[in-house]
Amino acid sequence: MSGEKSVRAAVRKAVESARVVDMHTHLYEPRFGGLLLWGIDDLLTYHYLIAELFRARPDLAYDEFWKMPKPAQAELIWKELFVERSPVSEAARGVVTCLEALGVRPGPKALAEARKMLARRRVEDHIDRVFELAGVEKAVMTNDPFDDSERAAWLAGKGLRDDRFVAALRIDALLNDWPAAAAKMRAMGYEISGGESGPDAAGEREVRRFLADWKARMKPAYLAASLPPKFFWDGDDIPSGAPAKAAAQARVFSRCLLPFAGDEGLPVAMMIGVRKSVNPALRLAGDSLGRASVEDIEALCLRWPAVRFLVTLLSRENQHHLCVAARKFGNLTPFGCWWFLNDPSIIREMTAERIELLGLSMIPQHSDARVLDQLIYKWRHSREVIGEVLADKYAALAEAKWPLSAAKIKEDADRLFSRNFREIARI
Ligand code: HDL
Ligand code: ZN
Numbered sequence: 407m408s409g410e411k412s413v414r415a416a417v418r419k420a421v422e423s424a425r426v427v428d429m430h431t432h433l434y435e436p437r438f439g440g441l442l443l444w445g446i447d448d449l450l451t452y453h454y455l456i457a458e459l460f461r462a463r464p465d466l467a468y469d470e471f472w473k474m475p476k477p478a479q480a481e482l483i484w485k486e487l488f489v490e491r492s493p494v495s496e497a498a499r500g501v502v503t504c505l506e507a508l509g510v511r512p513g514p515k516a517l518a519e520a521r522k523m524l525a526r527r528r529v530e531d532h533i534d535r536v537f538e539l540a541g542v543e544k545a546v547m548t549n550d551p552f553d554d555s556e557r558a559a560w561l562a563g564k565g566l567r568d569d570r571f572v573a574a575l576r577i578d579a580l581l582n583d584w585p586a587a588a589a590k591m592r593a594m595g596y597e598i599s600g601g602e603s604g605p606d607a608a609g610e611r612e613v614r615r616f617l618a619d620w621k622a623r624m625k626p627a628y629l630a631a632s633l634p635p636k637f638f639w640d641g642d643d644i645p646s647g648a649p650a651k652a653a654a655q656a657r658v659f660s661r662c663l664l665p666f667a668g669d670e671g672l673p674v675a676m677m678i679g680v681r682k683s684v685n686p687a688l689r690l691a692g693d694s695l696g697r698a699s700v701e702d703i704e705a706l707c708l709r710w711p712a713v714r715f716l717v718t719l720l721s722r723e724n725q726h727h728l729c730v731a732a733r734k735f736g737n738l739t740p741f742g743c744w745w746f747l748n749d750p751s752i753i754r755e756m757t758a759e760r761i762e763l764l765g766l767s768m769i770p771q772h773s774d775a776r777v778l779d780q781l782i783y784k785w786r787h788s789r790e791v792i793g794e795v796l797a798d799k800y801a802a803l804a805e806a807k808w809p810l811s812a813a814k815i816k817e818d819a820d821r822l823f824s825r826n827f828r829e830i831a832r833i
Pocket of ligand 1: 632
């Protein structure tokens, strides 16, 4: 293969056609009933768009919005962000991409047309169609045993049946709200002894039994937690005077989670930098971000070399250091352009520095889709940008006369979009 034009075309084709293993979503198999969100009203009431509605309508009282039924919320968001204003934000443009891909003529009347079209569709058929349009082979879920409705679904024997969906054992409560997690585990029958500052030795064994029981039930690809910008992971190095919450987090991390992950060969996905509820009135839309300490992540990788860490950080300012840290530790793999970073301008910057510093040894994206249909836009928008960054790199190789083939370019793209994650998660 020679010539820049053919190289760029080959890269675009390889990236557009790569089958994706989407390593972090909030989707569910339809067996989990109402936990799976899909269709135009769920698309429009996505918390990203709710935040943008209140930008457009600062006069709107939060309670007035929250007491509206979902269709009315969707109609208001449609009116303010799609009719009164052009849908240029990433989350709004995403809805337009979905509508067009699903065959709904985009425009001010599209809401009614989309409702009519999707009202006739079975969710199982919609899953087939969306996965096909998005080029997604598997979607890793977010499965939280501390969530009462999710726990009930698993305990009712609603295990996974559709192998397009893969479980992930999400344990934020265990790390971020020890007293509440301990109380829930006791109610589930685990003898969690210890106090506000975390479990004692017997309690640690019970926490590991809890993890083992849910691993057996869910068969997760990895253990996952979202963490604040500053977190504590070393029970042997708790700063004097640290609050009980920090001591509990450090003990659970170093005496329960990490030994369990190491013994079981389970990767640990850490999503770091969330500052929860900076505006509580916005509910799920009310979280913000903060800069994390990559030095802590480096120390963690050094101390636990047998644990495979998948890490995504929420602050743009952390991204370059995370790439450098990954150059130091083979058990650290950066993944995705998460949440407020999942925007073309930042995906471009992050993908370029990752390719330049890590080559093909990283996972460029996950969708974080909360609504099934979002797989379409989150992957279409990301493939466009990631493809452009890769095309520049391969064009530069061609310029330097490096021999390239479409097959090799496809193999490289498949590493980025599925193989790297499959090898780390062993799925
Ligand atoms: O903790 C997480 O998994 C985050 O992705 C949150 O769910 C967040 O609300 C979100 O949806 N981000 O995209
Ligand atoms: Zn998420």
